[in-house]
Amino acid sequence: MARLTIDRAQKRFGSYIALDDVSIDVEDGEFLAVLGASGCGKTTLLRQIAGFDKLDGGAIRIGDRLVSSSEQHVPPEHRKLGIVFQSYALWPHMTVAENVAYGLTVAGVRDPERARRVAAALDLVGLNGFAERRPGMLSGGQRQRVALARCLVTEPSLVLLDEPLANLDVHLRASMEEEFSRFHKRTGTTMVYITHDQAEAMALADRIAVMDRGRLLQLATPSMLYREPANITVAGFIGDGMVLPATVLSTPRAGRCKVSVLGVEAVVRCRPDQAVTDQAKLCLRARDIGIAPSGREGLSAMVERLSYQGGFFRLEARPAASNDLVLHLDAAEPAPAQAGDVIRISIHDGWVIPEAGIMDKAA
Amino acid sequence: MSLADTATLRTRVEETGLLWGLVGLVALLSLLPIGRLVVEGLAPGGQLSATALGKVFASPATWTATANSLVTAISGTAFAVLIGGTVALLATLTDIRARNAFTFCFVLPLMIAPQVTALAWLQLFGPSSTLLKLIGMAPPLGSRNPLYSREGIILLLGLQYAPLVFLTLRAGLRALPKELIEAGLAAGASPLTVLRTVVLPLMTPPLVAGIALCFVSCLGNFGIPAFLGIPGNFLVLPTLIYQRLAGLGPGVLSEVAILSLLIGVIAMAGILLQDFMMRRRDFRITTTSSAARPFELGRWRAPIETLLWTFAILVLALPLLGLLSTSLIPAFGVPLNAATATFGNYAYVLFEHAASKRAFVNSFLMSAGAAILIVLICVPLGYFIVWKKSRALRLLNLAAELPYAMPGVVLAIAAILLFLKPLPVLGVSLYNTVWIIVFAYLARFLVLGLRPIVSGYLQIDRTLEEAAQIAGAGLPRRLATIIFPLVAPAAVAGALLIFLTAFNELTVSALLWSSGAETLGVVVFSFEQGGDSTYASALATITVLVTVALMASTTLFAQKLPQGVLPWRD
Numbered sequence: 001m002a003r004l005t006i007d008r009a010q011k012r013f014g015s016y017i018a019l020d021d022v023s024i025d026v027e028d029g030e031f032l033a034v035l036g037a038s039g040c041g042k043t044t045l046l047r048q049i050a051g052f053d054k055l056d057g058g059a060i061r062i063g064d065r066l067v068s069s070s071e072q073h074v075p076p077e078h079r080k081l082g083i084v085f086q087s088y089a090l091w092p093h094m095t096v097a098e099n100v101a102y103g104l105t106v107a108g109v110r111d112p113e114r115a116r117r118v119a120a121a122l123d124l125v126g127l128n129g130f131a132e133r134r135p136g137m138l139s140g141g142q143r144q145r146v147a148l149a150r151c152l153v154t155e156p157s158l159v160l161l162d163e164p165l166a167n168l169d170v171h172l173r174a175s176m177e178e179e180f181s182r183f184h185k186r187t188g189t190t191m192v193y194i195t196h197d198q199a200e201a202m203a204l205a206d207r208i209a210v211m212d213r214g215r216l217l218q219l220a221t222p223s224m225l226y227r228e229p230a231n232i233t234v235a236g237f238i239g240d241g242m243v244l245p246a247t248v249l250s251t252p253r254a255g256r257c258k259v260s261v262l263g264v265e266a267v268v269r270c271r272p273d274q275a276v277t278d279q280a281k282l283c284l285r286a287r288d289i290g291i292a293p294s295g296r297e298g299l300s301a302m303v304e305r306l307s308y309q310g311g312f313f314r315l316e317a318r319p320a321a322s323n324d325l326v327l328h329l330d331a332a333e334p335a336p337a338q339a340g341d342v343i344r345i346s347i348h349d350g351w352v353i354p355e356a357g358i359m360d361k362a363a
Numbered sequence: 364m365s366l367a368d369t370a371t372l373r374t375r376v377e378e379t380g381l382l383w384g385l386v387g388l389v390a391l392l393s394l395l396p397i398g399r400l401v402v403e404g405l406a407p408g409g410q411l412s413a414t415a416l417g418k419v420f421a422s423p424a425t426w427t428a429t430a431n432s433l434v435t436a437i438s439g440t441a442f443a444v445l446i447g448g449t450v451a452l453l454a455t456l457t458d459i460r461a462r463n464a465f466t467f468c469f470v471l472p473l474m475i476a477p478q479v480t481a482l483a484w485l486q487l488f489g490p491s492s493t494l495l496k497l498i499g500m501a502p503p504l505g506s507r508n509p510l511y512s513r514e515g516i517i518l519l520l521g522l523q524y525a526p527l528v529f530l531t532l533r534a535g536l537r538a539l540p541k542e543l544i545e546a547g548l549a550a551g552a553s554p555l556t557v558l559r560t561v562v563l564p565l566m567t568p569p570l571v572a573g574i575a576l577c578f579v580s581c582l583g584n585f586g587i588p589a590f591l592g593i594p595g596n597f598l599v600l601p602t603l604i605y606q607r608l609a610g611l612g613p614g615v616l617s618e619v620a621i622l623s624l625l626i627g628v629i630a631m632a633g634i635l636l637q638d639f640m641m642r643r644r645d646f647r648i649t650t651t652s653s654a655a656r657p658f659e660l661g662r663w664r665a666p667i668e669t670l671l672w673t674f675a676i677l678v679l680a681l682p683l684l685g686l687l688s689t690s691l692i693p694a695f696g697v698p699l700n701a702a703t704a705t706f707g708n709y710a711y712v713l714f715e716h717a718a719s720k721r722a723f724v725n726s727f728l729m730s731a732g733a734a735i736l737i738v739l740i741c742v743p744l745g746y747f748i749v750w751k752k753s754r755a756l757r758l759l760n761l762a763a764e765l766p767y768a769m770p771g772v773v774l775a776i777a778a779i780l781l782f783l784k785p786l787p788v789l790g791v792s793l794y795n796t797v798w799i800i801v802f803a804y805l806a807r808f809l810v811l812g813l814r815p816i817v818s819g820y821l822q823i824d825r826t827l828e829e830a831a832q833i834a835g836a837g838l839p840r841r842l843a844t845i846i847f848p849l850v851a852p853a854a855v856a857g858a859l860l861i862f863l864t865a866f867n868e869l870t871v872s873a874l875l876w877s878s879g880a881e882t883l884g885v886v887v888f889s890f891e892q893g894g895d896s897t898y899a900s901a902l903a904t905i906t907v908l909v910t911v912a913l914m915a916s917t918t919l920f921a922q923k924l925p926q927g928v929l930p931w932r933d
Binding site: 050052073074075076077078079080081082083085086087089090091092093102103106107150154 | 827830
């Protein structure tokens with residue numbers, strides 16, 4: 001078991017900065033998800049940890065061992081970690097058993113010990129009848145299981161998973177998600193899971209590192225990430241957040257403060273050190289707002305579009321006070337309004353994005 | 364130092380060692396011979412002198428041969444472009460049937476040795492043509508075979524290399540995004556207008572590349588002008604070098620070195636032109652769409668198919684029939700019929716004639732050996748070129764092209780210069796042994812193996828190698844257990860190309876052979892020069908059979924190959 005320490009990692013490709021001072025501490029036995037859109041640097045980060053590329057600055061340690069820095073580079077074959085590749089990367093010229101046994105053979109493990117461990121690994125992923133098949137004859141889910149067995153048979157202390165579910169059908173994903181989770185609990189292996197799918201990351205990870213344009217935006221538990229995004233980008237990315245300009249009217253009490261947003265007052269969550277300011281940004285989610293009960297005051301907005309989501313409607317509405325914003329909210333059947341109607345929106349929850357996160361966006 | 368760091372160090376030593384070993388090897392095979400030749404041209408015998416240079420440039424034979432070379436190469440290329448270009452357009456863009464079979468037949472002449480082509484066509488015409496006698500149409504005795512002429516050489520060069528133009532143009536046509544054609548048709552243009560205004564302008568780069576390739580091949584061809592030109596004393600530069608070298612006198616090596624540099628310079632002009640046009644190709648927008656839907660020929664389909672097949676049969680089957688018929692008669696001039704037909708010539712070349720028997724063994728072993736060695740070099744070489752993107756090796760990738768792009772005589776002369784004296788330190792001489800030919804094969808055909816292997820690498824998902832690396836496998840083990848099996852189909856294709864080319868070649872071994880180190884090409888050539896056309900034909904027929912059989916055998920694993928690796932596969 002090992003902790004993984006990434007300390008101010010930097011990687012450039014020509015003038016393009018792929019990793020910009022990324023620091024992440026992964027605890028021993030932790031399941032960390034690295035989340036971001038394509039091109040955000042998450043795959044570059046994985047390749048640095050694995051050792052496929054050389055670091056331009058900073059350092060990466062696995063356990064106590066320095067594996068990557070601008071001066072030192074331990075090649076991938078000596079890092080003793082496991083990877084599950086997005087494309088599975090099963091060797092087509094070997095049987096399932098040979099694929100799984102490869103790492104053991106390289107490490108000098110011989111039969112019968114090797115055969116025993118291969119059988120145990122295949123048993124673990126529920127593929128014990130498939131040892132003599134070729135990878136080409138397996139389904140996507142089965143290939144993924146073989147890749148997992150191959151990765152875990154050598155009992156690496158650190159496992160990297162590169163978008164392992166991206167090539168699978170939706171219905172297979174759920175069962176594989178469960179499988180990864182079960183694995184993590186059983187083996188206690190430190191896992192770094194690269195993905196662009198936030199639902200996947202939230203369901204699996206102990207903590208999530210959100211990346212954008214080579215930078216680490218926030219590293220937090222899924223719940224913290226959703227409830228208290230550290231900056232505008234994370235707020236907009238996670239859970240379809242809407243970011244609105246707001247004025248903080250009161251100092252926080254019990255984690256909440258009074259804000260004014262688009263001329264309407266509301267009480268929302270904030271940091272305990274949130275200062276009174278008229279430059280604040282408020283993060284709202286569809287579930288934080290709703291159509292105000294008649295007679296109550298609310299934000300006046302015109303409905304632009306309704307789309308049926310099954311059981312409820314998603315409304316898109318443009319506030320009268322600010323024409324370049326679009327709010328979205330959910331409303332139960334039957335449709336409470338039509339396109340072109342003016343509704344009043346009430347705000348019952350929200351999160352004031354910390355000041356540092358606003359500056360960050362401007363930079 | 365900890366245990367892990369020692370392992371890291373060992374990995375680095377292994378990788379750098381392998382890399383620089385390959386760099387050294389490719390430099391030895393490509394840069395050294397050409398460099399040695401240039402040195403000889405500037406400083407014959409080791410001393411800076413212009414005597415040899417002046418002698419060569421003052422000789423009228425030099426300029427006659429240069430003019431002949433240029434005329435035959437340019438005219439032969441023009442003829443090849445006309446045939447190869449037309450056939451490529453028809454066979455790639457239209458809906459003719461049996462495309463695979465046609466491609467095989469049309470490309471086959473390229474795989475048959477030029478000297479065999481020349482021999483076959485000679486058997487077809489002329490007063491002693493067994494085939495013409497068979498149908499009573501042979502010209503009167505004493506009349507000259509019309510192929511012993513400049514025009515004969517141009518005709519055969521054109522036919523030999525038309526498939527080369529066909530192949531480059533076809534590759535270009537296949538990369539043409541179908542949207543471009545469809546957009547033209549949608550705009551209301553007729554297929555012919557689209558061809559003229561869209562397809563042909565876009566095909567300029569591959570066409571020019573094909574022309575340059577064809578020109579260099581015509582220029583360096585030895586077999587055709589040797590069989591058709593030497594009897595009528597019509598000499599081109601390669602045959603002039605051959606004759607000069609045969610009449611070995613003082614200073615002759617320096618003179619032929621200068622002559623071969625002259626060919627090299629002319630060939631280089633062609634290569635630079637090709638390089639220039641190839642670079643233009645990068646400016647094109649490439650889309651990843653499937654190939655264009657073929658134009659429907661409608662009622663023209665049957666006539667055009669007939670035309671194409673007639674042509675293929677004319678240039679392929681007729682000369683081979685000529686060759687076959689001559690190989691079956693007991694003596695040259697005897698008409699072929701049920702009473703005279705004999706397998707005696709085959710028995711003679713296979714079992715009796717000592718040099719011919721040796722040549723089978725030599726050609727087989729040298730070709731197979733070169734093919735295997737080149738594959739063993741090219742698999743790790745391709746790894747560094749494609750995946751490690753090593754700059755030194757990218758330059759060497761170009762260097763590896765040099766000995767193949769240069770006419771064969773250039774490399775042969777360079778090899779003589781290199782190995783005439785015993786090897787330094789070892790004190791062993793390779794000259795007058797099979798090893799000098801093996802060296803020349805390795806240098807010349809390296810790129811034939813490298814190209815398919817590189818395209819094989821480009822098709823492999825790199826993560827397959829990375830997965831093995833993560834599993835702890837070092838580079839040598841990854842090469843042996845993961846990479847080699849994955850590129851094996853492409854490597855086999857490359858090996859086969861090398862084997863076929865080397866098995867049939869004459870250009871290099873004509874200058875490098877010695878008693879005991881004959882190749883099949885050399886023996887066919889000396890049979891024909893000695894007037895033994897029947898033996899020459901029998902031997903040539905056997906090489907054609909071996910070639911066709913090996914080409915056909917590739918259908919067994921063709922599905923696993925990247926497209927375009929084997930020229931004769933559609």
